[in-house]
Amino acid sequence: MQNLDATIGYGRFILSGALATVELTIFSCALALLMAFLAGLALLSRSYSIRAVARIYVEFFRGTSIFVQLFAAYFVLPLVGISLTPVQAGVLAIGLNGGAYGSEVVRAGIQAVGRDQTEASIALNLTRWQAMWWVILPQAVVVMLPSFGNLAIEIMKATAVASLVTVSELTFQAQMVRSQTGETAIPFLLILVTYLVIASVLTALVRLLERRFSRGTAGA
Amino acid sequence: MDWSWDFVAQIMPALTQGLLVTVEITLVSSVVALVLGLLFALAKMSPVGSVRRVAIIATEGIRRTPLLVQLYFLFYVLPDLGILLSPFTAGVIGLGLHYATYTSEVYRAGINNVPVGQWEAARACNLTTRQTWTEIILPQAIPPMIPPLGNYVIAMFKETPILSAITVMDLMGEALAQANFNYRYLEPITLVAAGFLLVSLISAAIIKLLENHLNLRAA
Structure with a gap:
């Protein structure tokens, strides 16, 4: 039974x-969403220099x-005087x-809204x-949501890479257990399942948002 | 911050060696992803319900878990089951398998986008199944698939640095080894970033040209 106890012990450690x-995932998604709208709107700007800066960033x-x-x-970054904790570096990157x-x-979503909508807004002064805020974006967000859902999963998967700069997330904890106990199968299976659960929750969340935002539009 | 060209000259041979490995990995795992992706796509469109379900569960499971964890799984867990893979082989299998789930969607969308009328017309003209595929469906389905498949090859190229985590000495692996050995991170990592940016921009431009070329032919 000691084996089982040990398994439960490091299982807890990994799940922490x-x-x-x-x-x-949440912080990175928030930063990504902010940057996506800033850069996406900048890509459609009338000023050439703003468009150029956004294009270079992208x-x-x-x-x-x-x-x-x-x-x-x-x-x-520390070499140019900006020292970040591992978590900050992870969220930033x-x-x-x-x-x-x-x-x-964002750019494609806004462009997918028909030209007549812009013309009608101009006619209404x-x-x-x-x-943008009352007419275009509410329609564009519906188009963007499925892609944002996929992006959220990509971001969740990218957080595993942060284990390599010593952020103690799932993959890092599993590697710790592997190096200290030599156990491989159970730690890695455990984190695979956990990642799947997180991804499924994310997908369900985006589905919910899709339903909420498509209310009142044609086809819903 | 002091950039040293002497240090750049000193690490250049190692980085070039690493770049060769990176290109090699990209090519081999692209082949794996393109072939496996086609198999996955066929399985997902199979007339047998159970095959379809298993294929969907497998591809979604691979798509929704991080590549890094899958690589660790291949590299650390499989040896316990008696399957010993070299870092290179584990990397190629991991990367190829991961991206096969993405390419399978491209294949599926490409084939599904051929209008039903084409299938019906082929049947009405009394073509065999083989003729229908090779003469009617594939010639229409393949050209729109090329740009997205090309983008996935570029994406795989950009994912190769992750393989340095399972001790593959690719461009990133060599750069990190040099950085750790000399304790200078600025030059190696900047050079790697510049190298990737250069190759990505050039290959993206080539795909754009290809796309325009295909659009012209279709119009």
Whole structure:
């Protein structure tokens, strides 16, 4: 029975990492959402320089791997005087990376709203921001949600990489157990199942939002 | 912060060696992802209900768990079951299998996007199943698949640094080894980032050209 006790013991230890994984996912998703809307709107800006800055941000973060960005945030930023804790470096790298992918979703979503909507807003004498906030975005968000759901799962999966800069989330805890007890199968199966559960919760959450936001639109 | 060109010159041979390994991994795992993805897609469209369900559960399970954990699984757990894989083999299988679940969706969407009328017309013209596939369906289904498949190959290229976590000496592995040995992180990691950015931008431009070319032909 001692074996079982040991298993339960390190099982608890591993699951304590789930909290860090969820935390990292939520903060990174929040940063990614913010950056996605900022950069997505900037990509559609009338000013050439704003568009150029947004384009450089998007291409840079999509062009280099999340892995390299994380290591740059953790090992290179301190050299220019910005010291981050492992969690901060993780959120920064994963959030900015997710935001770059998300900005294209925002741009495509806004462009998918028919031109007639913009023209009707102009005819009603709405300002550009009123038109965007009250007319375009509410319709665009419905189009964006499924892609955002996929992005949230990608971000959740990317948090595993943060274990390599010593954030003590699920994968890190499992590696600790492996190096100290030599157990491999149970720790890794346990975290695989936990990741699946988190992903399923995320998917269900996005489905809920999709239903909420598509209320009152055609086809719902 | 002091950038040293001497140090850059010193680590360049190791990084070039790593870049070769990275390219090699990308090519081999692309083949794995493209072939396995097709098998997954066929299984997901199988007329047998149980095959379809198993394929969907397997691909969704792989898609929703991190690649890093799958690599650890292949590299640390399989040896306990008597299957010993080299880091390179484990990396290629892991990366290929992970992206096969993505490519399978591309195949499926490509085939489903061929209008039903084409199938019906093929039947009306009394074509055999084989003729229907090779002469009617695939010529229409394959061109729209090429840009998304190309994007996944680029995505796989960008994921290769993760393989350094299971001791594959790819570009990132070599860079980290040099960084740890000399305790200088600035140059190796910056060079790796620049290298990836360069290759990604060039390959994205090539895919864009390909896409325009295909659109022209379709129009």
